[in-house]
Amino acid sequence: MEKLFTKTESLYDLPTHYCPGCGHGIAHRLIAEVVDELGIREKTIGIAPVGCAVVAYDYWNFDCSEAAHGRALAVATGIKRVRPHNIVFTYQGDGDLAAIGTNETIHAANRGENLSVVFINNAVYGMTGGQMAPTTLLGQKTSTSIEGRKKEKHGFPLKISEMLALLPGVCYIERVSFHTPAEVLKAKRAIKLAFENQINNLGFSLVEILSPCPTYWGLNPKEALDWTRDIMQKEFPLGRIK
Amino acid sequence: MKKDKILISGNEAIAQGAIDAGCNFYAGYPITPQNEIIAYMSKHMADSGGVSIQAESELAAISMVYGASAAGARSMTSSSSPGISLKQEGISYIAGAQLPAVIVNIMRGGPGLGNIAPSQSDYFQATRGGGHGDYRLIVLAPASVQEAYELTRLSFDLADKYRIPVMILGDGILGQMMEPVELRPKTKTIPQKSWALSGCRGRKPNIVKSFFLREGALEEFNKTLQKNHQIISKNEIRFEEINLSGAKVVLVAYGTMARIAKSAVAKLSSNGKKVGLIRPISLWPFPKTAFNSKDKKLKYLTIEMSAGQMVEDVRLAVNGRNPVEFLGRSGGGVPTEEEIINKVKKLL
Structure with missing residues (x-):
């Protein structure tokens, strides 16, 4: 009989520590499934972020490194340059990739480092308790923008994916979302392409995921998915950017 | 060859x-x-x-x-x-x-x-x-x-x-x-x-x-x-010592400063002065064991291109057994051989 689905070897059989309705668990699984499908588990090296997914290596069954907040792409550069035959990816939130690590992000992309990036955009700092992120929407309330983000005071949501798309060293950028199962499957295809690009030595690839954070959006899990579909997507349109 | x-x-x-x-x-x-x-x-x-x-x-x-x-x-x-x-x-x-x-x-x-x-x-x-x-x-x-x-x-x-x-x-x-x-x-x-x-x-x-x-x-x-x-x-303690036997004043300096201290020691010794040098090579771990003189009258003189940093480790190593003096210049100043010789002469 044909086997349609088996346990994902790259994912440990463990309950996660994430809040109900959080997108991290889905993103971890998609990466693990892609790694299995590409048969690269034994040569994959993941870089776990600082933030809610800090212990992502507790869930992934392959080699991983921690990186200081914002430095994931510099750490990944060091690993990939000395081990060009390994598959190296970073997993980073919006604060990590687009605030404290903007410099590392732009320059790794501009050097065309042959790396894959999974960028979790949930428009908020989760681990530290719901502060304003570089991608927080105008009007969105956080603990450091209690009346909602104001452009005069806080500036605008940063569209780092569009910025990176301008760089000649960048091979592929796509923005995806988790708001329906069909969108989740699209997200998986995007992640797979980002890994395949690295296998084919094509350079820097990044997948931005609009990922729900019900806890710090003050919504229930269903409302949070609807919010990514109805509100967040207007600021961060889905689709291939490069 | x-x-x-x-x-x-x-x-x-x-x-x-x-x-x-x-x-x-x-x-x-x-x-x-x-x-x-x-x-x-x-x-x-x-x-x-x-x-x-x-x-x-x-x-x-x-x-x-x-x-x-x-x-x-x-x-x-x-x-x-x-x-x-x-x-x-x-x-x-x-x-x-x-x-x-x-x-x-x-x-x-x-x-x-x-x-x-x-x-x-x-x-x-x-x-x-x-x-x-x-x-x-x-x-x-x-x-x-x-x-x-x-x-x-x-x-x-x-x-x-x-x-x-x-x-x-x-x-x-x-x-x-x-x-x-x-x-x-x-x-x-x-x-x-x-x-x-x-x-x-x-x-x-x-x-x-x-x-x-x-x-x-x-x-x-x-x-x-x-x-x-x-x-x-x-x-992993590493240091160099010069003329410690019978020394009345022992200079303590590292790196570039130790080279200048070394020429001061050579000049002073050629004039019959009992002066030695401890040059820490490993700064951590600090070579505490080098500061083991039994002569209670011996004076250490730490010389640095700073306002006085290594001197604190020298004092910890000496632990009050001997006086520890300091000569230093900060902000890019480099103590000269002459300044060292004058300071040593005052201590002898």
Whole structure:
């Protein structure tokens, strides 16, 4: 009989520590499934972020490194340059990739480092308790923008994916979302392409995921998915950017 | 047979020492007075199959070194004082993740942007860990271009042996001056690193991290770091001593300052004065055992290109048994031979 689905070897059989309705668990699984499908588990090296997914290596069954907040792409550069035959990816939130690590992000992309990036955009700092992120929407309330983000005071949501798309060293950028199962499957295809690009030595690839954070959006899990579909997507349109 | 020597600067000797030690990853950012290192690595690393990257910042350079070391490379970064301040984040993570790495600090005057004159005012930062958390680095201070070459080679072996960051602490004079150097054959065997990230083929996944959230876990881990520190403190003390027998005044100086102190000792000795010198080579671990004189009248005179930093370690080592005097200049000032001789004469 044909086997349609088996346990994902790259994912440990463990309950996660994430809040109900959080997108991290889905993103971890998609990466693990892609790694299995590409048969690269034994040569994959993941870089776990600082933030809610800090212990992502507790869930992934392959080699991983921690990186200081914002430095994931510099750490990944060091690993990939000395081990060009390994598959190296970073997993980073919006604060990590687009605030404290903007410099590392732009320059790794501009050097065309042959790396894959999974960028979790949930428009908020989760681990530290719901502060304003570089991608927080105008009007969105956080603990450091209690009346909602104001452009005069806080500036605008940063569209780092569009910025990176301008760089000649960048091979592929796509923005995806988790708001329906069909969108989740699209997200998986995007992640797979980002890994395949690295296998084919094509350079820097990044997948931005609009990922729900019900806890710090003050919504229930269903409302949070609807919010990514109805509100967040207007600021961060889905689709291939490069 | 007479060995061939080449005339190179201290900075170039450090770079060549790294390459000869099997360094296969370098990342740096330009800053005076250590620019010859990044230029030398850019020019020569590829010839030996290594990688050299000019990073976008000091933070990125040290993080690249973290990554390369995590992947099993022999890796190095270099900078000068303000840049070393920026690197402290990464150095703390390297120490916390028990990774080997070599960091070169060719010190200049501070604080702030300071100046580009030679200085020894980063001694506290270097020997106390420098970044956040309970950790130390091995700190080695060369006093000649040949020694810069040798200690750089040694630093890679120590980093791998103890899985600890090692700092070469020089100053602008050492970095810039040229001396004849005898090179040795390249290190052939680099230790196997079973903990390194290489892909988990045939083994369980390796994780490189410094994060210990469970209650008590970090305390437990830090005890292993401190045990390593104790072993290093026992095994890796290095110093040079001159004319200690019968000395009434013993100078204490490291690096460039020790060379000037050494000529003061030679002049004073030729005039019949009983003066000696202790030159710490390992600044951490500090060579406490060198300060073991039974003569209670002996005076130590610590000389530094700083407002007085190593003198605190000398006082801790002497522990009140003898007087410890200090002579120093800060902000790029270098105590002269004459100033040293005058000070010694007052103490005799």
